[in-house]
Amino acid sequence: MIGGDKDTVARAEQVITPMAGRIVHTGGPGMGQSAKIVNNMMLFINLEACAEGSVLAERLGLDPRVFWDIASVSSGDSWALRTWYPVPDIVPSAAANNNFESTFSAVLAAKDVGLALSAGEQTGVDLPAAELAAQRFPRLIDEGYGDLDCSLIVKYAAPDGKVQGWNPDEV
Template identity: 35%
Template sequence: MNIAFIGLGNMGGKMAHNLLNAGLTVHGFDLSEVAIAHFTEAGGIAYANPQAAAERADVVITMLPAAKHVKEVYLGENGVLAVLKTGSLCIDSSTIDPQTIKDIAAVGAKQGIQICDAPVSGGTIGAQAGTLTFMVGTQSNAFERVQSVLKPMGKNIVHCGEVGAGQIAKICNNLILGISMAAVAEGMALGAKLGIDPQALAGVINSSSGRCWSSEICNPWPGISANAPAGRGYSDGFATQLMLKDLGLAIEAAGQVKQPLLLGGLVQQLYQQLCMQGNAQLDFSSIIQQYLPKEA
């Protein structure tokens, strides 16, 4: 198995590292010289453009910031589809809209190239530890092959459905996540203001019907969840601006199919407000700041 890895940033670089650690040959490309330097130090082979990296590969993994970069890497001037052989496999782990990857997969299918989506959850910590969750959208007959490729990078590889289903699962999950985090922030801040001990309140919620990932694992009130960003000034978490990006994808996808997102539409703007106020890099659980009086 010869792998080309396009996009060696905060996430992609760590993921490629795990492939190299597993003894695989990885041909890589990134626009950043720093990213390339880390990659070659770890044993990767760097190329001047995506196409050059893909020429040596039968599997391509992409991890890119947005849909336009994904389109460019697959279909653009130095795009990989132009050089891949029939029977190749491409896995896009970027978080983008479902339609874009469906469109690209349709182009690939004409050339006998299987393209699937496999966005991740788990953040840079999961990328480093090789414990990411991959939400895979692909034809059933390709899933086993996808699984074998992703195995060194993740501990949880879920087949969500046909191409695009991985992206759909991710944006729906993160839509719920973004709303429930704000809900927990409202509830914790209300309880504290009303005089209940936040620890006691969290205890009740987490053993009752209000419990959710945001109340248990990443409670926005400092000191509730062990190791949550709230305990370290909301640093080193899932940045508010990334949550904002994912909510934007949800709302865009919803608009395309004429589906209303009443809470989603509001909560997107609340995270936007948080970013405007200078908190774009903080963990999204810092939304609780909107519910606390400003410090003197």
């Protein structure tokens, strides 16, 4: 996601191409940042849904793999579900496989969703789902888990804070 005039973007692409899987020219200056803010806001809303859904499915007695197999090919699907699902041994890239060692820290998530909420205020857009997601990350930070993965918000969906893959004694 890169913003700027065509000549500037063309020059920047020469440097960025070796690091990027795909480059999207988003418009004028600042539009790349705008796209990142909105995209990450949507990610964190989806992550909150994955956190709540994974705990509810488990508490209802569903096998975590079976539930993930269903959700990943139906209306519950999202990038967060396929990449960061907060249950161990379901997706290889999930932080839940490694006691929530950071792939994307709670501190960074709090910053990004905060930027989205600020943009919503500036533009008059009501963002209640983003506000809900935003409440989770400061809690992790306040508990001393800001450097851990943002998907650890899953622990707030569990009434006792205990979820598979999370052992606070090993942090």
